[in-house]
Amino acid sequence: MKIIIMGCGRVGAQLASLLDADGHQITVLDIDAHSFRRLPPSFGGTALVGDGTDEEMLKKAGIAEADAFVAVTQGDNRNVMGAQIAKKIFDVPRVICRIYDPLRKDVYEALGLEAVSPTVVFAQLLRDKLLAE
Amino acid sequence: MYIIIIGGGSVGYHLCKALLKEGHEVLVMDKDASKCENFEDELGSVCVRGDGCEVATLAEAGASRAEVFIAATDGDEDNLVACQIAKYKFGVPRTIARVNDPKNEEIFRKLGVDCPISVTNLILEHIEEKIPTHPLIHLLTMGEEKMEIVEVKIMDGSKSVGKSVKQLSLPLDSILALLIRNGHKPQVPTADTILEANDRIIALTTTDSEAILQKKLAGT
Numbered sequence: 001m002k003i004i005i006m007g008c009g010r011v012g013a014q015l016a017s018l019l020d021a022d023g024h025q026i027t028v029l030d031i032d033a034h035s036f037r038r039l040p041p042s043f044g045g046t047a048l049v050g051d052g053t054d055e056e057m058l059k060k061a062g063i064a065e066a067d068a069f070v071a072v073t074q075g076d077n078r079n080v081m082g083a084q085i086a087k088k089i090f091d092v093p094r095v096i097c098r099i100y101d102p103l104r105k106d107v108y109e110a111l112g113l114e115a116v117s118p119t120v121v122f123a124q125l126l127r128d129k130l131l132a133e
Numbered sequence: 134m135y136i137i138i139i140g141g142g143s144v145g146y147h148l149c150k151a152l153l154k155e156g157h158e159v160l161v162m163d164k165d166a167s168k169c170e171n172f173e174d175e176l177g178s179v180c181v182r183g184d185g186c187e188v189a190t191l192a193e194a195g196a197s198r199a200e201v202f203i204a205a206t207d208g209d210e211d212n213l214v215a216c217q218i219a220k221y222k223f224g225v226p227r228t229i230a231r232v233n234d235p236k237n238e239e240i241f242r243k244l245g246v247d248c249p250i251s252v253t254n255l256i257l258e259h260i261e262e263k264i265p266t267h268p269l270i271h272l273l274t275m276g277e278e279k280m281e282i283v284e285v286k287i288m289d290g291s292k293s294v295g296k297s298v299k300q301l302s303l304p305l306d307s308i309l310a311l312l313i314r315n316g317h318k319p320q321v322p323t324a325d326t327i328l329e330a331n332d333r334i335i336a337l338t339t340t341d342s343e344a345i346l347q348k349k350l351a352g353t
Contacts, residue, residue: 053210055236077186077210084213084244103188107222 004029004066004092006052006082007073011098011118013038015070020045027061030073052082055089063090071097076104083113134158137199137225139185139215140206141168144231148203149179160194185215188222196223205231213237216246268351269343272335279340282310283347287332290353299324301349304342311335 001024005012008030016028017040026045029052030036036047050057052071063069069086071079076099083097099105099115108115134157138145141163152159153176161180163169172180183190185204196202202219204212209232216228232238232251241249258271273282287293293301298309312322313333320326322334328350338346 053237054234055240075210077208077214081210081213085240089240089243101187104186107188107218111217111221 001025001067002062002065003027003068003070004052004058004061004063004086006030006069006071006079008035008038008047009072009074010038012070012072015072016045017043027066029057029061053078053085055085058085058090063092066090066092068092068094068096071095076100080104080108080113084111087113134200135195135198136160136201136203137162137185137191137194137196137219139163139202139204139212140231141165141172141180142205142207144205145203146172148205150176153179162190162194186211186218188218191218191223196225199223199225201225201227201229203229203231207231207233209233209237209241213241213244213246216241217244220245220247269347274340280337281340281343282335282337283343285334285336285347285350287328287330287334288351288353289330291328291330291351292353293328293350294330296328297324298322298326298328303349304338304345307336307338307342307346309334309336 003019003024003026005016005026005028008028012028016026020026020043028045028047029050031051033049039047048061063086069092071082073079079097079099083095086092087095096114096116099108099117100119102117102120105115105117136152136157136159138148138159138161141161145161149159149161159179161172162183162185163180164184166182169180169182181194196219202216202225204215206212212230216230219225220228227247229248229250230241230246232241232249235251235253238249238251238254268286268288270284271281272284275281309322311319312326313319315331334350336346
């Protein structure tokens, strides 16, 4: 699959390297070139400096042929904007975004965006771990 | 009319002041406590502290009875998301967003904001209107259809001077709607109308053909 990842923070870089190792064609976007230090030396995909909410930048990243788009920057609203551009303007088949604020997650699901809230997921995980011991 | 404004910067402040003066009920929302204090001191209790992208905060502000929702922060993502929540979650009939990066104006429109406004684009349009030497002026753009109404001025040295409309072989998707000539009543040009220098033509065209139309009419 051809996958575009917006945001090369810890999660973005980790996801990029996992998918790259699985043999997918990965392009990572970040506005700060320094973020790419998190990618492993073995990373065989493309790292592009640029804003994932910028139409031109997304075209450069090859969004027209992308099978999936993942938005994992630090900003919820930024992720939502990037994801909506990918889904509604470029018709990318699979789009997932990270939303920290669990209250907001409901709205985006209502807007037709697939959202994952690390806050909810991690809290549940911690609870399960605590109660299991 | 109940109007909610997100962002208490200078745009938000002056909007609020003007709308209050017109007798509207206005509520400004800003994340920054000191900005809210400024509003309190100068305009009374019109500002609440809060994130305009949060459903709970907007519910508390009574967003469902707002008739107009304006997002005027300096962050485009925030303005987009605030307007979308107002529109899709609270059913606000009219959402207006300040667009900081002019490229986003079209994106905002496609993503459901009723009225995205880019100051940069407004200034550019104004320059086009006011500078008489500019041969093509955009009068109206009909967003998604890619249609537009433009005004083209025939200059002294234009190749079209002295030619009839049919000789120009204009793009098929462009129609000359009106000819404005000094000292004459505006008329609808026909295929046989001969163009003169300083004529002004109002034409309906597509964004794709705009450049060709301009070249045919005003090219030198």
